Amino acid sequence: MLDPEVKPSPAREIAHRGKGCLAVVLALAVLVFGGYFVWDRTSTFLSGIGEVPDYPGPGKAAVTITIPEDSSLDGIGSVLLEDDVVKSSKAWDAAVRAEPRATSIQSGRYLMKTQMKAVDALNLLINPGESRVRAQFTVPEGLRLSAQVTALAKATKIKKSAYEKALDDPSSLGLPSYAKNRPEGFLFPDTYELTADATATSTLRQMVSQYKNVTDDIGLEAEAKKLGRSPYEVLIVASIIEREVNQNQYRAKVAQVLYNRLDAGMKLGLDSTVIYAENLKTNTTTPEDQASKSPYNTYRYQGLPPGPISAPGKAALEAAANPEQGDWLFFVTVNFKTGETKFASNEADFEKIRAEFQQYCRDNPGTCDS
CATH class of the missing domain: 3.30.1490.480 (Endolytic murein transglycosylase)
Structure with missing residues (x-):
């Protein structure tokens, strides 16, 4: 026991006071930290009560x-x-x-x-402005540009002359660079919403924009490069496919036939291109038709026609970009009612399927020439 008469040394007293101060500081720190924690949690909770869940915008799809x-x-x-x-x-x-x-x-x-x-x-x-939908309109696949304009004028109640004027300024339509201001084939066939403030130009731009969306989805430009073709050439092939066959199961095979004939230096010899050139209303062509001097006449001229002969849909574009591998050089739609199409790799087999088609025409008068 410490003698009560003996006073603690100054050093010991300072040490004792130091411990007391440290305890006080620690207690204050606990109180301050605890208070801040409670305040932070409480303020977060309270602000959460008043927060309104909202998207930042401007929007997505x-x-x-x-x-x-x-x-x-x-x-x-x-x-x-x-x-x-x-x-x-x-x-x-x-x-x-x-x-x-x-x-x-x-x-x-x-x-x-x-x-x-x-x-x-x-x-x-x-x-709403242009966001207000006035009506829906549909433009079917396989129409040439002039027929699309007629269909648009009828469906949208916008004057045909307004569409023709808009087409006279193709640079305003947002066409892809490879179109080189040629709108034929780039007005994508689909069902569209017609807005209250729609004009001929805005309607055509909407269709071109959809063409871009669809071809981006299928990677048309990249696939064209793999094929050693330009995107415009693939579009031309797709436009031919759209006019030649109406069954999806045959489209990619027809694409391969066209590429095979091009690679072999053969004329394509397609009725569809002559029908486009002469604006015919038939399913087949005559020797007189095939004598046309139009550059679209693939019976007369080798290679692809100079431009698309229709506005192809997505299935035809996909087929042109992704042909089915094979050595076929010929195809014939042997039944116009069912769309059945047959393929051949040599002249002898081609003559057989052509004879089958000719028999179909004899059995169905008026079907093959109108």
Whole structure:
């Protein structure tokens, strides 16, 4: 036991006080850190309560939205949420509360995007402009450019002269560089949404844009390079395939026949190109037709015609870009009703399938010449 009369040394007293100060500092640190932790968690929780889940925009994939008649703003929000246009009903409600014109939204069809910022989606519906769909129109596969224009004028109620004027300025259509301002074959056949503010130029641009989307999907330019062809040559082959056969199972074989004949230095000898050249309304051609001096006459001139003879669909484009390997040099559609097509690798076998076709024509009068 320490003698009460003996005072601690100064050094020992300083050490004792130092330990006490350290304890106080540690206690304060615990309190400060603990307080900050609680504050951080609490503020995060509170801010989370007020946060409105919303997409940053501007949007991703194109989507067509239908607003039914007599829809409430809540109902419209539900449609947008279901199609992933807006992220949450809270974001939509917040946008609606801040916009007095929200009640002016009309029923109908609208071209929008998925994952839009709610306020942007609302503004588009209030001021739709070219996003308001007036109607749908379909342009079928295999039409030449002039026939496409006629079909467009009828389906869209935009004057034929307006389309012709737009085509006179092909640089405004967004054509691929390899088109060299030649629109034939680049107006992709499909079903489209016609917007309220659509013009002839905007409609044609929409079709060219779809051509680009489809050919990008199938990698047409890369596949053309593998084949040792230009993208434009592959498009020409696709346009021929579209006119020559109507069954998918034969398209890639026909593509190979065309490439084989080109590589062998043979004339293609195709009725479809003569029909295009002379604007005929038949399925076959006569010797007189085949004497045409048009550069599209593949009975007279070797190689591909100078341009597409139709607007091919996706199946024909895929076939032209990915021919089925084989040594065929001839093909004949032996039955126009079923589309059955047969192939041959030599003249003798070709004569057999041609005789089969001629018999079909005799058995079905009027089928082969109209």
